[in-house]
Amino acid sequence: MRTIAQSHTIKLPRINSRPYRLLQALLAGAGTFYQVCERAGLDIEQPGAEPLLRGLFEGMLATGVAKLDxxxxxxxxxxxLALEEPAVPACGQVAAPHFRGAAAAMPVLVVRA
Incomplete structure (x- = not known):
């Protein structure tokens, strides 16, 4: 489980599983059962696939990963928020300054090879 802000934890599906593919399809936007399955590339025409997928949706609703409106x-x-990668904290300056002091015009030498 990944921990997110306010010390809430949420159980995300395993990577490369069907629920994870459905979750990735939901990240692209809201949709009906059929639209999300199509976006995830899951075929509901196979025998027994639709009840199985509906069960996966119910599991995602029960764990708080998805919501139904x-x-x-x-x-x-x-x-x-749990799916976002944690940001790496910045350490020091992004780029060290090369010149400190008063800005003034300086000659530039251009070399072409």
Missing amino acids: GILYSVTLRAR
Whole structure:
């Protein structure tokens, strides 16, 4: 589990699993069950696939990864924050200054090879 702000934890699906593919499709935007499955590249026409996928959606709703508003599924803010990579803290200056003091015009030598 990844920890996010306000010490809330959320259980994200394993990477490269079907629920993870559905979650990635939800990150692209809200959609109906059929739209999200199509965006994730999951075929619901195979025998037994639709009930299995509906169960995965129910699991995502139960764990708080997704939410349902009418017929549209979308990713929750907590899940979106948990999926973001942590920012690397900046250390020191981005680029060291090469000249300190009063700015003045200086000659420039251009060399072409």
